Structures are given as structure tokens and as C-alpha cells.
Amino acid sequence: MRPVVVAANWKMNTTPGDAGELARTIAARTVVEGPVERVICPPFVCLAAVGDALRGTGVAVGAQDVHHELSGAYTGAISAPMLAGLASWVIVGHSERRRDARETDELIGRKLHRAAEAGLRPIVCVGEQLAEREAGRADRVVRDQVAGILAAFAADPTALATSRLVVAYEPVWAIGTGRNARGSDASAMAETIRDAIAAAGWPALAPAVPVLYGGSVTAANIGEFLAEPAIDGALVGGASLKPDEMAGIVARAGLTASARVGTGG
Ligand code: 13P
Numbered sequence: 001m002r003p004v005v006v007a008a009n010w011k012m013n014t015t016p017g018d019a020g021e022l023a024r025t026i027a028a029r030t031v032v033e034g035p036v037e038r039v040i041c042p043p044f045v046c047l048a049a050v051g052d053a054l055r056g057t058g059v060a061v062g063a064q065d066v067h068h069e070l071s072g073a074y075t076g077a078i079s080a081p082m083l084a085g086l087a088s089w090v091i092v093g094h095s096e097r098r099r100d101a102r103e104t105d106e107l108i109g110r111k112l113h114r115a116a117e118a119g120l121r122p123i124v125c126v127g128e129q130l131a132e133r134e135a136g137r138a139d140r141v142v143r144d145q146v147a148g149i150l151a152a153f154a155a156d157p158t159a160l161a162t163s164r165l166v167v168a169y170e171p172v173w174a175i176g177t178g179r180n181a182r183g184s185d186a187s188a189m190a191e192t193i194r195d196a197i198a199a200a201g202w203p204a205l206a207p208a209v210p211v212l213y214g215g216s217v218t219a220a221n222i223g224e225f226l227a228e229p230a231i232d233g234a235l236v237g238g239a240s241l242k243p244d245e246m247a248g249i250v251a252r253a254g255l256t257a258s259a260r261v262g263t264g265g
Contacts, residue, residue, distance in 0.1 A: 002210045003035065004037065004232055004254075005166060005210055005212055005233035005234075006030075006039070006234055006253050007040075007123055007168075008040045008236050008246065009041050009091060009214075009237050010046075011096070014043065016046050019042050019053075020050060022241070023040050023042070023050040024054070024057075026059070027040075029243045030059070030251075032254030032257075034258035035261060036233075036250055036254050037060065037233075038060065039062045040054065040061060041061075041063060041087075042061075044078055047061060047086040048086060051085075061087050062087050062088070062089030062091060063086070063087040063089070063091070064090075065111075066090050066092065066115055066118075068107055068110035079114070080118035083120060084118070088119075088120065089120060091125065092108055092115055092123065093108035093111070093125045095175060096175075105144070105147075106148060106151070109148065109150065109153070110152050112124055112149060112153075112160075112165075113152045113153060113156070113159060116153075116160060116162070123166045123168050123235060124166070125168045126146060126149075127145075127175075128142060129141075133171065138189070142192055142196070143195075143196045146197060146200065147200050150200040161205050166211075167193050167197075168211075169193060169213055169214065170213075171189075173215075174214075176238060177216060180216050180224070181215060182224075186228065189211075190231055194207060212231070212232060214235035216237075218239045219239070219245050222234055223252055226253060226255075
């Protein structure tokens, strides 16, 4: 059975001075009965403060990116070994990094490989642009992203199989826009993603990979996504900075997690 995961992507928000307090508040407001994995991904410079604040709460800490090399002349970059003790999860391939840092599927694959080697649990982001969806190409685009990223494991398939991979489907047109995918479309895409993982050479892994939805998720709309059995949680941006929103989102996720445990599915 796949876990239910709610991950907070704080993006370029908070400082080392205020991040711990926000993390502590969110942890306290998101204690639920159901088995929900909660993760907070603050900026790199806030990882230590957030880690201190979350100790003993059951909420995990994640980084928002990781470099594709282990060390060297890469000014400003952070590698997987540097995150040891600071983060246990990492977001890889967010569309804002594809946009701003020109990250490609090939580079994202190398980052994913580094995360897996370091034992960081990866959340890999995929998703189409609006024009691609309108042209009926969303499915093809996401399949190609998955194949392009997983090609990094062609010579080391076990590293992916043991990485505890999580995929976030984040349609680019839904990020920060207040627009959502329909639950049914997100569900279809989750199946596409698992299909692409199987087709890339990991048929046994594919059905076990949690797929999260991301894109303007709020406490008010999370229910539509979690009602879909193919969707296993959310990667939350703007709303993840608001304790009230996180409380509502995780409460709803808790109901889903309890129900899925109850039905064994
Ligand atoms: P928003 O929830 O702000 O749309 O951001 C989604 C996202 O990009 C999470 O990674």
C-alpha cells in the first residue's frame, strides 16, 4: 500500500529567524489520526532551524534542490552529501528550476541519482505547460519527462528501485495561479506516470510509487484530489506557509490515509 504524503514546498520564503517558529506551528496543527507522512521543505539556509524545531514531531525535513555532482567548483551549489543530517527528503526537478535554471530531464535524472545514492527520499516533479495541454500533448510530455529522467538509472537500476521514489504531478499552468487540474485529469496523469515508470524498465516499482498532485492546492480543494485512489497526497506551495491551510489539508489527508488502511487499498 502506498503512503499518503503531504509535502510543503516553502520555495524562497522564510528566514533562519522565523522558519523554526512556522515549522513548529505547522507541526502542532497537523497532528492527525491517519498515517500521513508530513514533510516541510524550507530554503537551504533554514534547514537547520526547521530541523531543530521539528525534532520529535514526526514531521520530516526536505531540501528543495540538490546538485548533480558531489563536490567541486560549483559556486553557490549544494550537493547531496552536504545535506546529511539536515534533510531526509529532497525535491528534484521543480518546474521553477526548469524555468529559471534551465534544468533538463537529463540533469534532473543525474540529481535524482545523487539523491538516491545519498539516501535522500526524492520527490521528482513533472508536468506539462498550458499550451501542451491545450494541444492534447500533456500525456506525451509527461511520459517523455519520466523516461528522460529515469534514463539516468539505466546502468544502475537498483538505485532507483530502492530510492523510495515519490513523483509530484505539477501542471505548470496550475502552479501559483489559483487554477487547478481536475481531480479526474490528475488521476489519469498519475496512472500515466506509473505506466511510464513501468515502460522505462521498473514494472515492479511502478505501482508502489506515490504520486502527489501539486498546483494551487488548498484546504478547500484537496478533497477533490484525495478522492482519487491514484493520487497519494499533495505537494503544496503557497498554502504551505499558512498553518490554517496546512491543518485543513493534512486533516483531509488523514481521513484518506485512515480509509485506505481500513480497506487495505
Ligand atoms: P502552489 O501551491 O503555490 O501553486 O505551488 C505548487 C508548487 O509548485 C509546489 O511545489
